[in-house]
Amino acid sequence: MKKITNKIRRLIVTMHSKSFASHSGSALSIVDILAVLYCKVLNVDPSNPLDINRDRFILSKGHGSSALYSTLAYCGFFDPKVLNGYHTDGGTLPGHLDKESAPGIEVSTGSLGHGLSIGVGMAIASKLDKIDNKIVVLCGDGEINEGSIWEAIMFAPQKKLDNLILIIDYNKLQSFGRTNEVINLEPLKKKFESFNWNAIEIDGHNVKEIEDALLSETSKPKVIIANTIKGKGVSYMENQFIWHYKSPNEEQLIQAYRELE
Numbered sequence: 001m002k003k004i005t006n007k008i009r010r011l012i013v014t015m016h017s018k019s020f021a022s023h024s025g026s027a028l029s030i031v032d033i034l035a036v037l038y039c040k041v042l043n044v045d046p047s048n049p050l051d052i053n054r055d056r057f058i059l060s061k062g063h064g065s066s067a068l069y070s071t072l073a074y075c076g077f078f079d080p081k082v083l084n085g086y087h088t089d090g091g092t093l094p095g096h097l098d099k100e101s102a103p104g105i106e107v108s109t110g111s112l113g114h115g116l117s118i119g120v121g122m123a124i125a126s127k128l129d130k131i132d133n134k135i136v137v138l139c140g141d142g143e144i145n146e147g148s149i150w151e152a153i154m155f156a157p158q159k160k161l162d163n164l165i166l167i168i169d170y171n172k173l174q175s176f177g178r179t180n181e182v183i184n185l186e187p188l189k190k191k192f193e194s195f196n197w198n199a200i201e202i203d204g205h206n207v208k209e210i211e212d213a214l215l216s217e218t219s220k221p222k223v224i225i226a227n228t229i230k231g232k233g234v235s236y237m238e239n240q241f242i243w244h245y246k247s248p249n250e251e252q253l254i255q256a257y258r259e260l261e
């Protein structure tokens, strides 16, 4: 898995360096989670990406798109050469997710706060259609400042959505500062428990903990609070909110490659 996540991280820094696009730190934060999802947990088939019985994954923090594009390309959903067109004139992969842009992208996101409500709708639809699948939604910690997220958090247990998993990328940073200085989320696990969710807290870079949490049995909607580091894997980006916006120059790219060998 380390080889896979390093490869995906190298793809991400390359994309950001070529395109001068923002959100490198946001993408690096979620690589281990996406790698476990797509390599070990989700029932999805790159040769049949619209299979009606597939699991659904929604990257609600759509600005982390480069992590999803590179994971999908790594897993064979499309040719990795397509990644060269990330956030560039004439390219086909926009900076925020567009579900028409590539196979495997379930929902267009980028305007924060919508993914969980869409996931709740999909989870209800699966129950009605008697499809036994998982709906997994990944939100940023800053993103859950949005009130619409909390409407969905209240609604999911009422509908007994044991097929719904929310992952929170708890990297403690958002675009202009520390999440808990902007709006304090703590005590986050207790909040979810009081809303009648099954809440699990993990190290969001430990692939075993990620896999165990995703596969654990539940009779309620499940939230995985994943403690992560924004910019994970590239030392000069880690935990530095300036890398919400910056992209690596040539010299920084070479250093990133060295660290991700």
Ligand SMILES: Cc1ncc(C[n+]2csc(CCOP(=O)(O)OP(=O)(O)O)c2C)c(N)n1
Binding pocket: 025, 026, 029, 061, 063, 110, 111, 112, 113, 139, 140, 141, 142, 143, 144, 169, 171, 173, 174, 175, 179, 230, 244
């Ligand atoms: C509705 C909405 N408001 C504001 C923004 C601008 N915006 C983009 S990323 C971001 C911060 C998100 O922080 P977080 O969810 O913690 O994600 P991170 O990049 O830290 O992983 C904001 C406010 C947006 N995309 N959508």
